[in-house]
Amino acid sequence: MTGADTKKEVIFWGLLAGIFGLLPVVSHNDYHLIMANHIIVWGLFAVAFNMLFGITGMLSFGQALFYGIGGYGVGLMVKYLGKAWFLPGMAAGVLAAAVLAYLLGFLIIRVSGVFFTILTLAFGQLAWQVTFRWYHVTGGDDGIQGIIPPGILGNKVFYYYVCLACVLASVWYLRSLSNSPLGLILRCVRQNPARVRFLGRHVRRNQRRVYVISSVFAALAGGLMSGVDNSVHTNMFYWTTSGEVILMSVLGGIHQFFGPFIGAALIKIIEDVVGSRTEFWPLIIGLLMMTMVLAFPRGVVGEFQMLKARWQWRALERARRG
Amino acid sequence: MDLSSLLVQFVSGLSTATLLFLVASGLTLIFGVGGVFNFAHGSFYMLGAYLAYTFVATVKLNFWVAALAAALGAGILGMLAEALILRRIYGRAEEGGFQILLTYSLILIIDDLVKLTWGTEYKSLSRPPGLGGALVMGDLVLPSYNLAIIGVGLLVVVLAWLVLTRTRPGRIARATALDRETLGLLGINVPLTMTVIFGIATALGGLTGALAAPLRSVTPGAGIEVIIDALIVVVLGGMGNFWGAWLAALLLGEVNAVAVAVAPEWASLFSYLVMVVTLIFKPEGLFAPRQVRKV
Numbered sequence: 370m371t372g373a374d375t376k377k378e379v380i381f382w383g384l385l386a387g388i389f390g391l392l393p394v395v396s397h398n399d400y401h402l403i404m405a406n407h408i409i410v411w412g413l414f415a416v417a418f419n420m421l422f423g424i425t426g427m428l429s430f431g432q433a434l435f436y437g438i439g440g441y442g443v444g445l446m447v448k449y450l451g452k453a454w455f456l457p458g459m460a461a462g463v464l465a466a467a468v469l470a471y472l473l474g475f476l477i478i479r480v481s482g483v484f485f486t487i488l489t490l491a492f493g494q495l496a497w498q499v500t501f502r503w504y505h506v507t508g509g510d511d512g513i514q515g516i517i518p519p520g521i522l523g524n525k526v527f528y529y530y531v532c533l534a535c536v537l538a539s540v541w542y543l544r545s546l547s548n549s550p551l552g553l554i555l556r557c558v559r560q561n562p563a564r565v566r567f568l569g570r571h572v573r574r575n576q577r578r579v580y581v582i583s584s585v586f587a588a589l590a591g592g593l594m595s596g597v598d599n600s601v602h603t604n605m606f607y608w609t610t611s612g613e614v615i616l617m618s619v620l621g622g623i624h625q626f627f628g629p630f631i632g633a634a635l636i637k638i639i640e641d642v643v644g645s646r647t648e649f650w651p652l653i654i655g656l657l658m659m660t661m662v663l664a665f666p667r668g669v670v671g672e673f674q675m676l677k678a679r680w681q682w683r684a685l686e687r688a689r690r691g
Numbered sequence: 692m693d694l695s696s697l698l699v700q701f702v703s704g705l706s707t708a709t710l711l712f713l714v715a716s717g718l719t720l721i722f723g724v725g726g727v728f729n730f731a732h733g734s735f736y737m738l739g740a741y742l743a744y745t746f747v748a749t750v751k752l753n754f755w756v757a758a759l760a761a762a763l764g765a766g767i768l769g770m771l772a773e774a775l776i777l778r779r780i781y782g783r784a785e786e787g788g789f790q791i792l793l794t795y796s797l798i799l800i801i802d803d804l805v806k807l808t809w810g811t812e813y814k815s816l817s818r819p820p821g822l823g824g825a826l827v828m829g830d831l832v833l834p835s836y837n838l839a840i841i842g843v844g845l846l847v848v849v850l851a852w853l854v855l856t857r858t859r860p861g862r863i864a865r866a867t868a869l870d871r872e873t874l875g876l877l878g879i880n881v882p883l884t885m886t887v888i889f890g891i892a893t894a895l896g897g898l899t900g901a902l903a904a905p906l907r908s909v910t911p912g913a914g915i916e917v918i919i920d921a922l923i924v925v926v927l928g929g930m931g932n933f934w935g936a937w938l939a940a941l942l943l944g945e946v947n948a949v950a951v952a953v954a955p956e957w958a959s960l961f962s963y964l965v966m967v968v969t970l971i972f973k974p975e976g977l978f979a980p981r982q983v984r985k986v
Contacts, residue, residue: 491922494919651803655797655799659796
């Protein structure tokens, strides 16, 4: 990383912590708080997803599976053992996601490309079916309501700051992972798996590794979300949830580390402005996805940087001529 | 369970299998020949069902004519989608992922357009005249429409096989699968071929939707359920493997028939179970030839 990049990164982290850290101080509106909370938690989910897609080139259509496990880990613990089990529930959900992702990795990372996408989708829908139909345990389509974090965590503002701390720490960890030798290998896996083998590295093993990492943070996002909404619902497992997190990443830019986070913020804002006024929300996100893929495949952040590079190049040309 | 009711379940499973195979064959065709993964294939199935409903209920066409017209309609819409949208990203870096995303956006768009056009309530289509009853042989009662579906399915399979192996268009299709560049050098219009193949694949999907409409109610959102079933068939059969898909559909259809009889509530989970077991023991597909393991 060059000095300019480091400076930019510091500024970005500063902005991120500043905007979201100061929001409860500036606005005492409950609605804004929940909105910001949704943005940061979805932002984490999207960044974790993009470790798979943007960095390693594995398009999973089933990360909702782990997001749901995180949510239901908390939900089931609170429902059956009481609200003191909120945090242990979150730990259990994350642990369960790690174990499941590790085991599933052996099943579905033997096949590549489209098959990986198909299988992640199938396993995600399998989990949704089970949650949906196992009514007397999971509450089926009713979901689980009244998940209130215990003690001081019950305070909305305090819970928001806990979420923010978790999200910042997790994104920081994922960022350093992406800059580490492992991150480099993962990028090589996306670009040229054959050469990774020539270098004596394992393609599949690294794919399984990032699959587990991504899933763990998806589950953490799900667990955090259960405390924001005070409920969990089978929709957390549904394929449209996986689709939404994909759209966030594509909108923000899959080849930019922070793109998905910005995409998450944009989607949540668009959803807030448009979604409440129309029942045809899927049509809108469908058209948005199509526009991005056809016209702006680099995403908002990527296209912006492209534009900036072009301006700089033009200025350089002008200077040379003049 | 006595023998005759077992046989009834078997026939019911066979008709499910036929429908599954018809959907999956369209998916396999366009993937095997064109290298395009059409995630929205189930949406064309749904369009076929809705079009057939309109042709029968509003235009008052005969059911079979309506089913063919619905297939034609789904085919034309498919060709439009390929020529206007999908074609734009052929050859782009990381094409596979973007194809999935693009066809995913089609699922969402088609779903909502269907809701706008036909509303959200359930639509049902009655069985074609003459096939509403059942074939009775002794104490064996077989619903005649299910038998008709099996017959139509066999007809389509044999026709598709003949066209692919014995005719010039079939040869062109197989050549497209192998080497598009050389095909273009030989004077074949490759982009047009791709569009037509995409159209045939979506027409197969539409036809299946129309045929299934009298058995299952027609609802928006059916596209995703169908695509997942079809994908499981394709995974089990081995992608692009015509006969493998047929055997896999047969297996899943019968498993489903047994599951409905044994545990109706959990029936939809059994096909996933078959998939999981297959993935553990033979990840390249049940009926695919064993491949040389890569180092």
